[in-house]
Amino acid sequence: xxxxxxxxxxxxxxxxxxxxxxxxxxxxxxxxxxxxxxxxxxxxxxxxxxxxxxxxxxxxxxxxxxxxxxxxxxxxxxxxxxxxxxxxxxxxxxxxxxxxxxxxxxxxxxxxxxxxxxxxxxxxxxxxxxxxxxxxxxxxxxxxxxxxxxxxxxxxxxxxxxxxxxxxxxxxxxxxxxxxxxxxxxxxxxxxxxxxxxxxxxxxxxxxxxxxxxxxxxxxxxxxxxxxxxxxxxxxxxxxxxxxxxxxxxxxxxxxxxxxxxxxxxxxxxxxxxxxxxxxxxxxxxxxxxxxxxxxxxxxxxxxxxxxxxxxxxxxxxxxxxxxxxxxxxxxxxxxxxxxxxxxx
Numbered sequence: 179x180x181x182x183x184x185x186x187x188x189x190x191x192x193x194x195x196x197x198x199x200x201x202x203x204x205x206x207x208x209x210x211x212x213x214x215x216x217x218x219x220x221x222x223x224x225x226x227x228x229x230x231x232x233x234x235x236x237x238x239x240x241x242x243x244x245x246x247x248x249x250x251x252x253x254x255x256x257x258x259x260x261x262x263x264x265x266x267x268x269x270x271x272x273x274x275x276x277x278x279x280x281x282x283x284x285x286x287x288x289x290x291x292x293x294x295x296x297x298x299x300x301x302x303x304x305x306x307x308x309x310x311x312x313x314x315x316x317x318x319x320x321x322x323x324x325x326x327x328x329x330x331x332x333x334x335x336x337x338x339x340x341x342x343x344x345x346x347x348x349x350x351x352x353x354x355x356x357x358x359x360x361x362x363x364x365x366x367x368x369x370x371x372x373x374x375x376x377x378x379x380x381x382x383x384x385x386x387x388x389x390x391x392x393x394x395x396x397x398x399x400x401x402x403x404x405x406x407x408x409x410x411x412x413x414x415x416x417x418x419x420x421x422x423x424x425x426x427x428x429x430x431x432x433x434x435x436x437x438x439x440x441x442x443x444x445x446x447x448x449x450x451x452x453x454x455x456x457x458x459x460x461x462x463x464x465x466x467x468x469x470x471x472x473x474x475x476x477x478x479x480x481x482x483x484x485x486x487x488x489x490x491x492x493x494x495x496x497x498x499x500x501x502x503x504x505x506x507x508x509x510x511x512x513x514x515x516x517x518x519x520x521x522x523x
Contacts, residue, residue, distance in 0.1 A: 179454065180206025181290075182465060182488070187406065189267060189469045191483040198407040204419050205400050207293045211357055212364040212429040214297060215304075216437075219368025222308045232305050234514050239301045241510035243459075246502045247294055250463045251281045268470040290466055300361045307362065311369045319369075322362050330359040330423035360426035367430040371437055378438060386435045390442065393432035396425060460495035460503060468494060 184203030192198050218235075225231050254269045255278045264270060271277050272288050280286030287295035310318035370378050378385070401408045403415040436443060454461065468491045472483050 180209070181462060182491070185465060185469065186484050186487060190473055190480055191469065191487055192480045193484055194481070196407055196409055198405060199401075200406040201404040201413060201416060201419060202400055205404065205425060208357075208360050208422060208425040209429050210293070211297070211300075211360045212367075212426055213433055215300070215361040215364025216368045216371075216430065216433050218301075218304050219308060219365040220372060222305065223312070223368055223372040227305065227309055227312060233517065235305065236301070237513055237517075238507075238510045239298075241506045241513075242503075243294065243298060245506040246459060246463060246498060247291075248282065249498075249502060251278070251291065254467075265470070268466045290462065294463075296357050299356065300358070303358075303361075304365065307365045308369075311366070311373075319366065322366065326359040326362040326423060326426070329356060333357075333359070333422055334420060357422060357426075359423035360429075363423075363426040363430035364433070367434040367437075371434060378434070382438050385431070385438070386440050389428075389431040389435040390440060392428045396428045454492070457492070457495040457499045457503075460498040461491055464494050464498065465491045 180199075181203040183199035184201060184206070186192070187197075187199040218239075222231065222235065250269070251271060255271045258264050258271065264272075266272070266289065268289070270289050271281055271291075273280070273286075277286055277288065281288070281291060281295075284295050284298040287293070307322060310322060312318075314321070399418060402411045403418040404413055405411065406413055432440075436446065440446075465487070468487050472478075472487050472490070476483065476486075478486070
């Protein structure tokens with residue numbers, strides 16, 4: 179929803195002038211990265227980390243992402259190629275066939291595709307991060323935090339010092355950074371939730387209080403400091419959105435509190451938000467296409483476009499979820515079942 183608010187505001191679909199959310203979509207992706215890392219970690223910490231577990235992990239991850247992602251990337255490229263139109267405000271693949279190939283191998287991520295590149299590249303590291311925590315415990319924790327801190331420093335340096343060499347360790351040609359500093363806290367939160375569950379439950383009340391306070395403060399600061407216009411505040415510190423590790427730690431702590439029983443769960447578990455979560459991947463990949471169609475074929479006011487776009491994105495996402503995403507997930511489980519049957523008794 180943060181991404182949707184940011185992108186509608188940036189494409190002539192603002193509700194009102196004093197609620198222009200351009201800029202906060204980046205932070206919404208941080209929250210997704212933290213949640214993704216947490217859930218992936220939960221699945222691996224609860225089982226022995228052997229070859230079978232890793233094989234199942236990659237089958238599920240690749241079939242969860244690739245079918246819909248490839249469909250949208252190839253569809254975007256085909257539309258550009260045959261229509262002769264290219265607009266980097268919406269879905270786009272730059273650099274011709276070279277750019278297409280880079281998208282397909284998860285090296286390049288133009289527009290909204292950048293986060294999928296970072297996510298897929300992190301999948302390759304998840305088993306290693308989990309292994310480090312299981313094998314070395316606190317020492318592994320310290321090493322991972324050090325890696326996250328270095329990555330965070332490099333990310334900030336790229337914007338402040340303009341160090342061109344950072345492009346060589348960036349996960350895609352947009353040079354947005356690898357966001358290991360956001361993913362690692364999410365996996366650490368999963369480690370605490372499984373390996374140190376008893377200690378965590380003892381600290382439940384304290385963790386819930388401080389994690390919720392941190393989350394609320396981060397959100398308030400983000401809307402005030404980063405939004406193009408939020409209640410009269412005109413992004414007084416837009417650079418705040420680049421403090422990725424701060425967001426990673428704050429979001430992961432809040433996610434952990436939700437997992438063990440945060441009072442806000444009653445609000446967060448309503449059916450409306452839950453359904454958006456179910457179709458969220460389609461929602462994310464397809465919303466720019468809907469925005470383009472809305473701006474091309476209508477001259478409605480920004481507020482009308484906002485609500486119609488939301489309804490259309492939700493409808494289109496429901497269709498692609500049922501036709502592409504859900505069958506792909508079912509295929510993953512079918513393949514895992516087949517591989518399991520081949521094991522000797």
